Amino acid sequence: MSTPVLATPDVGPTGDTAPVKGGPTLGQRLTSFMPVIALVVLLAALTIADPDFLTQRSLTAAVRTSAPLAVLAAGATLVVLCGGIDLSIAALCSLTTVLFAMWLPDLGGLTTLAAIGVAAAIGAVQGLAHVVLRIPSFIVTLGGMSIFSAVALVISDAGPIRIVDRDATKWLTLYVGGVVPMSFFVAVLVVAAISLVLKLTPLESFVRATGYSESAARLAGTPVDLVKVAAFTVSGACAGLAAIMLVSRNFSGSPTMADNLLLPAVAAIVVGGTAITGGHGSLWRSLVGALVITLLRVGLPIVGVPSAYEQILYGAIIVAAVALTLDRSKVLIIK
Amino acid sequence: MTTHLQSQPDAQASAPVHALEVRGLVKHYPGVKALDGVDLVVHQNEVLGLAGENGAGKSTLLKALVGLVRPDAGEIWVRGEKVRLRSVVEAADHGIGMVFQEQSLVPNLTAAENIVLGSEGAGVRRGLYRWDTMRKLAQEQLDKIGSQIDPLARTDTLTFAERQMVEIAKVLRIEERTSHPPVIILDEPTSVLESAEIETLFTQVRRLREFASVIFVSHRLDEVLDVCDRVLVLRGGQSVGEVSTASAAPAELHRMMIGSTGSEDHYHDTAAERSDQPLQPRLVVKGLSGATFRDVDLDVHAGEIVGIVGVHGSGREDVCRALFGAEPIEAGEVTLDGDKLDLSGTRAACAAGVGYVPAERKIEGMVGPMSVADNMTLTKQKSRCSGPLVMPQKQATLVDKWIERLSIRTPHRGTAIQRLSGGNQQKVVLARWLVAGDIRLLLLDHPTRGLDIGARSEVYRLMRELANSGVATVLLADSLEEAIGMSDRIIVMSDGRATAEVGCPSGAKPTPLDLVKEMV
Incomplete structure (x- = not known):
């Protein structure tokens, strides 16, 4: 059928004037750039506290440390953008380090692909459980977290598995251009690739619509369920990739290796400014967030704060960042 | 000023003090003066x-x-005292309570618990329920309205009518907070009741009048005339008149409600342009059944607008959603241009050329923070893509074309849709189904809800133009007048069934009362 022929409308006959207010306020603009500002301020503060900090060596070390965190956070950001949360990423990452270490002797060069593939599949299963059984994502992934941790403990006999053949992960310890650690380069590459796919295809519309208003997205005929399962799958794959990065650094797989990365990853997401309620945010923001968190992590000892205080900091950061970014006028009921 | 004097405390002795008085109340919502x-x-x-x-x-x-x-402006006076009401509790402190349209009881608590909920008083000692006291407190309330309901019955075992009694009893608790008779507001209390239950409710309302003042709201004019002493008519956010029920007829009330805007021209009725209908209807629905509707038959020809009317709870909204695959069905067959329509989900419906405009525009119709352009192309992604890739230029051209065609007032296609006025938002939502030019059936659920008269008129014209270009339309109108003005045929639904069909051709339109007769 052809496009309906619509008469040229006469202009302005009605009292239906659009009360359009101004753009984002100064405060909103400032909030939007907050992560980058925080990063610069942190860097400056650390340099003042320890002038040696602004050297190539320590900066390189910092970004290398941030790589697994950035990848974990980036994957989970997709789930958050869809309006959910993935609490299983750290446990899944730990499990994958164990699987990688166990499979390496048999699979050799294919182990990396196999480990990431399995992690992605596990993420997909969680996504399906969320979508098909209609269970809230935080319950599904909380259950997943516990299950993956337990499985990792069982199959590894509750101990680290050393890696003898270090060639499989050697590529991640190289430097690009002699300066940028390969693991960080890969993290940036992953963020760029996913962001680009979102940007260039209708997927970004689908993800945002799902996150902002799932019912509206569904009634507009967007593939809500498919998008969510895909987000969990990517989140799983990213957990797998982060696992390879951790193994390359520690030369072993361990059932608890990444467990202490869950809180920093969530902190990285919210510090980056991605709305925990879904829709608003980006993977780039989480990358910046991961850098901020990493700087805090390496910076605390420099300014003389014992690392035992780290967890307090993460907890406070998450609450404060959400308090700053949450649009409370839209949230009627807090669960 | 003389009216003001009446309510001054020192004037109490000489002039009657009103139980409740509202003066010049104003409330703006974005784009609408409610x-x-x-x-x-x-x-x-x-x-x-x-x-x-x-x-x-x-x-x-x-x-x-x-x-x-x-409110943005205006005053509320309770018994000669100017008040500011900032919460339900403050309203209750002044003796104003409301029985909500959507029932507000907690289903898994007993009637007694619900009645005292939020104002337990002596019913709680050291943080624990004292069941004897609670029961007594609840019984006192139920006695006020002469109800036989057992206070210890679980609320979800009660009928709708009984629950409503519990709600009224609950609201009457506010009597204990004030020293004067309460004002009880009943918002559409009859919409979920059977006719026998409605009689019981009316008896209760008359009983309430003995010791309280009542504000009674209902869509059914005969009810309003039956149970009320006086009727105030609102139109466009203003009080336009008042009738004493002793003398008024429903028709008179109706004229006041619709005012002068109910003219045929308002609905852009253009019978001359309508061509003869083909023999085969575009949409054929046979025996459609779901949770809230049963055995619904319906057919709509290309270029035809069919209105479905019915009171709250008639199931017409669910039929509409079911035809879009957004509501599960239990039985029935639906064909579109002879092909079976897949009702398993909204995506299949969209692909088949079915469009749906939901009643809750802000929640279900649009994605508020997303741009006008992205909202407009959300469904028909192909219209802005080349292969799998989004073509920004293609989208811009398309969206700008539709912004101009529908005269959508937006600063830019990239503006977030939530910053537009209601009418312009609705035009974007409608455009979503038009951009690909493949729309065959349009399901409109209260498309003009919350829009002002100018915006309504534009939506009506758009509906006409779409119908004239061959789109089949199912319309759940916001009012009977709108249904009559826009439809070629009207289906009446009640209690989940299609109970009557009323022809509604241009030039021989039925009156709202003709329809009301079929609805009750």
């Missing part, structure tokens, strides 16, 4: 009816009276 200077007086021991079409401002007014909405 209340535009409403005046209202409720006398002691009287039942005041409130009539008006959807969008006339009834709900906003009631919400303002119980502190759920804060």
Whole structure:
């Protein structure tokens, strides 16, 4: 059928004037750039506290440390953008380090692909459980977290598995251009690739619509369920990739290796400014967030704060960042 | 000024003090003036009816009276005292309570618990329920309205009518907070009741009048005239008149409700342009059944607008959603141009050329923070893509074309849709189904809800143009007048069944009362 022929409308006959207010306020603009500002301020503060900090060596070390965190956070950001949360990423990452270490002797060069593939599949299963059984994502992934941790403990006999053949992960310890650690380069590459796919295809519309208003997205005929399962799958794959990065650094797989990365990853997401309620945010923001968190992590000892205080900091950061970014006028009921 | 004097405390002795008085209440929502200077007086021991079409401002007014909405301007006086109501609790402190349209009881608690909920008083000692006291407190309330309900019955075992009694009993608890008779607001209390139950409710309302003042709101004019002493008519957020029920007829009330805007021209009725219908209907629905509707038959020809009317609970909204695959069905067959329509989900419906405009525009119709352009192309992604890739230029051209065609007032296609006025938002939502040019069936669920008259008129014209270009339309109108004005044929639904069909051709339109007769 052809496009309906619509008469040229006469202009302005009605009292239906659009009360359009101004753009984002100064405060909103400032909030939007907050992560980058925080990063610069942190860097400056650390340099003042320890002038040696602004050297190539320590900066390189910092970004290398941030790589697994950035990848974990980036994957989970997709789930958050869809309006959910993935609490299983750290446990899944730990499990994958164990699987990688166990499979390496048999699979050799294919182990990396196999480990990431399995992690992605596990993420997909969680996504399906969320979508098909209609269970809230935080319950599904909380259950997943516990299950993956337990499985990792069982199959590894509750101990680290050393890696003898270090060639499989050697590529991640190289430097690009002699300066940028390969693991960080890969993290940036992953963020760029996913962001680009979102940007260039209708997927970004689908993800945002799902996150902002799932019912509206569904009634507009967007593939809500498919998008969510895909987000969990990517989140799983990213957990797998982060696992390879951790193994390359520690030369072993361990059932608890990444467990202490869950809180920093969530902190990285919210510090980056991605709305925990879904829709608003980006993977780039989480990358910046991961850098901020990493700087805090390496910076605390420099300014003389014992690392035992780290967890307090993460907890406070998450609450404060959400308090700053949450649009409370839209949230009627807090669960 | 003389009217003001009446309510001054020192004037109490000489002039009667009104139980409740509202002066010049104003409430703006973005793009809509919900209340535009409403005046209202409720006398002691009287039942005041409130009539008006959807969008006339009834709900906003009631919400303002119980502190759920804060007016932008105007005054509320309770018994000669100017008050500011900022919450339901404050309203209760002044003796104003509301029985909500959507029942507000907690289903898994007993009637007694629900009645004292939030005002347990002596019913709780050291943080624990004292069941004997609770039961007694609840019984006192139930006795006030002469109800036989067992206070210890679980609420979800009660019928709708009984639950409503519990709600009324609960609201009557506010009597204990004040020293004077309460004002009880009943918002559409009959919409979920059977006719025998409605009689019981009316008996209760008359009993309430003995010791309280009542504001009674209903869509059914005969009810309003039956149970009320006086009826205030609202239109466009203003009080337009008042009739004494002793003398008024429904028709008179109706004229006041719709005012002068109900003319044929308003609906752009253009019978001359309509061509003869083909023999085969475009949409054929046979025996459609779901959770809230049963055995619904319906057919719509290309270029035809079929209105479905029915009271709250008639199931017409669910039929509409079911045809879009957004509501599960239990039985029935639906064909579109002879092909079976897949109702398993919304995506299949979209692909088949079915469009749906939901009633809750802000929640279900649009994605508020997303741009006009992205909202417009959300469904028909192919219209802005080349292969799998989004082509920004292609999207810009397309969206700008439709912004101009529908004269959508937006600063830019990239503006977030939530910053537009309601009418312009709705045009974007409608355009979503038009951009690909493959729309065959349009399901409109209250497409003009919350829009002002100018915006409504534009939506009506768009509907006409779409129909004239061959789109089949199912319309759940916001009012009977709208259904009559826009439809070629009207299906009446009640209790989940299609009970009557009324022809509605141009030049031989039925009156709203003709339809009301079929609806009850």
